[in-house]
Amino acid sequence: xxxxxxxxxxxxxxxxxxxxxxxxxxxxxxxxxxxxxxxxxxxxxxxxxxxxxxxxxxxxxxxxxxxxxxxxxxxxxxxxxxxxxxxxxxxxxxxxxxxxxxxxxxxxxxxxxxxxxxxxxxxxxxxxxxxxxxxxxxxxxxxxxxxxxxxxxxxxxxxxxxxxxxxxxxxxxxxxxxxxxxxxxxxxxxxxxxxxxxxxxxxxxxxxxxxxxxxxxxxxxxxx
Numbered sequence: 001x002x003x004x005x006x007x008x009x010x011x012x013x014x015x016x017x018x019x020x021x022x023x024x025x026x027x028x029x030x031x032x033x034x035x036x037x038x039x040x041x042x043x044x045x046x047x048x049x050x051x052x053x054x055x056x057x058x059x060x061x062x063x064x065x066x067x068x069x070x071x072x073x074x075x076x077x078x079x080x081x082x083x084x085x086x087x088x089x090x091x092x093x094x095x096x097x098x099x100x101x102x103x104x105x106x107x108x109x110x111x112x113x114x115x116x117x118x119x120x121x122x123x124x125x126x127x128x129x130x131x132x133x134x135x136x137x138x139x140x141x142x143x144x145x146x147x148x149x150x151x152x153x154x155x156x157x158x159x160x161x162x163x164x165x166x167x168x169x170x171x172x173x174x175x176x177x178x179x180x181x182x183x184x185x186x187x188x189x190x191x192x193x194x195x196x197x198x199x200x201x202x203x204x205x206x207x208x209x210x211x212x213x214x215x216x217x218x219x220x221x222x223x224x
Contacts, residue, residue, distance in 0.1 A: 001079035003099055004030045006069030008062055008150075009086035013041040015198055016086050020049045023084075026092040032072050033086065036065040042086075052076075062150070063164065063171025070159050081154045089199050090151045094191040098153040101187050108158040108184040109175075111144060112151030116190035132173070140177035144188060148172050151191050158184050 005028050009016050016033065023031055033046035037059035046053040054068060066083050073081045080099050084090040094112060101107040115129055129148055136147035150172060154162070161182050164174035179186050 004073040004078035008065030034065040061168035064167035109186040110153040112191035113146035142180040
């Protein structure tokens with residue numbers, strides 16, 4: 001079946017080329033990179049690696065980039081769509097375990113969970129993710145072990161039916177809402193996180209302040 005890997009990037013010129021090479025090395029040549037209005041050479045680097053490289057003119061947010069990539073994959077008639085971050089934290093070796101339940105017809109969505117394989121995850125991140133899980137359950141009524149993970153796989157049916165208006169980091173939690181509201185079959189599989197000096201030093205990562213902003217947006221959307 002045709003599996004397409006969607007990689008949103010924002011100022012990842014230093015590593016996106018290696019991410020593309022690693023994904024290809026694990027047997028997945030169909031890759032879409034979506035540059036979310038980067039101020040560096042992310043789009044140029046991706047384009048040089050012979051992938052479908054799309055570019056948003058302005059920085060709209062992770063959710064917008066992921067949705068753009070999924071839309072493009074749907075237009076390319078992808079049977080399975082995998083979303084993964086472009087900073088090198090996700091291990092391409094985990095792609096096959098992610099897509100297997102979909103290929104076997106057992107699930108519509110597979111969520112990669114860092115908290116099912118958290119030996120190397122910093123304690124503060126474990127706490128932050130559990131807080132995110134709690135509020136996702138509180139607002140949307142579905143409890144998962146890692147509601148903030150961007151490493152996920154979707155069947156064509158799920159990719160077409162999931163519809164969120166979120167453009168920022170709250171997109172990941174809104175997908176959980178869509179799974180529940182559309183009664184999609186889902187499961188979670190453990191995935192590894194590769195913590196590098198590059199990923200730890202990123203300025204544009206989901207941190208404490210961004211987490212509060214994400215929570216605010218989730219609350220605002222409920223009451224607005």
